Amino acid sequence: MRIDHATPPSPSAEVPTAVRYPRVIVALHEGLYGAESGTGFSNRAFLTALARLLPTGRLSLISPPVPETAVAHDRRWSREVQLMLDEAEAEVITMPEVRMPPDSVRGSTQLSALAGKAAARVADRTSRCLFVGLDVPFLGLAAYTPPTTDLLLIPRSAAALTRPGDLSRIRWEREALRAATAQGGRIGAISTHMQTHLVTNCAIPRAGIVNIPNGLIREEMARPTHVRPLPFKARAGFLLAMGRAVPTKGFEDLLEALHVLKERGVRLPHLLLAAVTPGDHEHLSSYQRHLAAGIRAYGLDATLITRFTPSIRSWLHSPALHAVVVPSREEPFGRIPLEAFAAGAGPVVATSAGGLAQTVIEGETGFTAAPRDSQSLASALHRALTTLPRERERLRNAGAALVRSRHDYEANIGSAIGRIAPWALAPSSTEECRGR
Numbered sequence: 001m002r003i004d005h006a007t008p009p010s011p012s013a014e015v016p017t018a019v020r021y022p023r024v025i026v027a028l029h030e031g032l033y034g035a036e037s038g039t040g041f042s043n044r045a046f047l048t049a050l051a052r053l054l055p056t057g058r059l060s061l062i063s064p065p066v067p068e069t070a071v072a073h074d075r076r077w078s079r080e081v082q083l084m085l086d087e088a089e090a091e092v093i094t095m096p097e098v099r100m101p102p103d104s105v106r107g108s109t110q111l112s113a114l115a116g117k118a119a120a121r122v123a124d125r126t127s128r129c130l131f132v133g134l135d136v137p138f139l140g141l142a143a144y145t146p147p148t149t150d151l152l153l154i155p156r157s158a159a160a161l162t163r164p165g166d167l168s169r170i171r172w173e174r175e176a177l178r179a180a181t182a183q184g185g186r187i188g189a190i191s192t193h194m195q196t197h198l199v200t201n202c203a204i205p206r207a208g209i210v211n212i213p214n215g216l217i218r219e220e221m222a223r224p225t226h227v228r229p230l231p232f233k234a235r236a237g238f239l240l241a242m243g244r245a246v247p248t249k250g251f252e253d254l255l256e257a258l259h260v261l262k263e264r265g266v267r268l269p270h271l272l273l274a275a276v277t278p279g280d281h282e283h284l285s286s287y288q289r290h291l292a293a294g295i296r297a298y299g300l301d302a303t304l305i306t307r308f309t310p311s312i313r314s315w316l317h318s319p320a321l322h323a324v325v326v327p328s329r330e331e332p333f334g335r336i337p338l339e340a341f342a343a344g345a346g347p348v349v350a351t352s353a354g355g356l357a358q359t360v361i362e363g364e365t366g367f368t369a370a371p372r373d374s375q376s377l378a379s380a381l382h383r384a385l386t387t388l389p390r391e392r393e394r395l396r397n398a399g400a401a402l403v404r405s406r407h408d409y410e411a412n413i414g415s416a417i418g419r420i421a422p423w424a425l426a427p428s429s430t431e432e433c434r435g436r
Contacts, residue, residue: 024129025119034310037308049414123148139173139180145183158332190213213406242313256298270302271303274305288304324347337356337365347396
């Protein structure tokens with residue numbers, strides 16, 4: 001893996017036209033050195049899939065710096081990604097640090113501008129280039145992408161869905177996406193729900209959208225090498241819910257649903273509620289304090305986990321797990337059910353919000369509830385906790401089959417790249433000779 005700190009090449013370093021090869025450049029904010037949300041896991045999977053799909057030496061990455069001393073820098077994660085990129089002979093370009101939050105309009109604009117400048121330098125030494133912007137911080141790339149470079153933007157979320165009151169952010173995202181398609185760029189839809197949003201709310205023409213259903217790569221379907229020890233109270237059996245500590249994840253609806261069941265006399269397993277914020281935060285957020293107060297007020301047997309670490313997901317493989325709960329009020333895709341299916345965990349209980357309705361199907365792959373409805377969620381939880389072993393096994397098998405058939409992320413990415421940039425996948429004559 002070659003690391004470049006976004007400095008322009010000297011004239012002597014220019015690559016002769018005769019040996020220039022196509023290249024795929026990926027700009028990402030999370031997933032190279034660690035993850036603070038499902039976005040980081042999806043971005044890492046995207047990179048891993050590309051590294052396998054592309055001929056050696058065709059991949060360039062552009063990312064903000066994450067110091068090794070930062071909590072967001074996971075050494076195990078970073079080491080594994082680096083080994084993967086080394087094998088692919090990929091280069092990593094570290095852009096200058098941006099002080100503004102990446103999810104702010106100013107922060108996203110600055111990130112897009114810096115990434116665009118770095119990508120232009122890479123494009124100057126290639127025969128053809130596909131520039132991929134992963135997630136919201138890089139939706140503004142169209143303004144900084146040369147017309148000779150193919151552009152693909154993959155929003156994993158949208159302010160209109162998760163932050164409906166942030167009108168300036170919503171307006172910026174819509175204008176950025178429209179600008180991309182106006183100059184011939186494509187927008188990747190991670191789910192049917194996101195495709196509908198792009199067409200209906202952003203007025204993106206269907207011809208400008210390429211379907212790239214989110215999913216898992218084969219490493220994510222295997223048992224992890226490191227399993228995080230369970231809290232003592234969870235060892236006799238537990239429910240697991242995890243995600244960012246924001247109201248759209250519906251965790252307070254889950255607490256209310258458990259309170260309903262408790263009042264009915266239903267015996268409940270211990271709840272592991274990982275409502276997390278990035279590790280750089282020293283104190284509980286107001287929403288985390290609200291959840292802690294709810295646990296105390298309802299007298300629930302629960303452990304609230306407030307700091308994120310990727311190893312939390314290893315609990316999906318625990319035999320003490322009784323059910324996985326995804327109580328989201330809004331979810332552009334929803335990765336946790338797929339991870340549960342792949343781990344053989346379950347049953348999975350989820351609301352029908354957004355992309356979750358594509359993967360968790362009542363009585364087929366799990367149990368569903370209406371979003372923002374604690375009574376409905378309580379009923380779904382009760383169905384899950386009282387399901388018979390044979391039925392539980394059937395649900396698990398159906399979930400695993402769904403992942404294999406529709407959410408093989410490497411296959412989905414390969415199919416999309418093959419449609420919009422088949423030249424990126426084709427080996428050069430020199431590389432073909434080298435492989436003989």
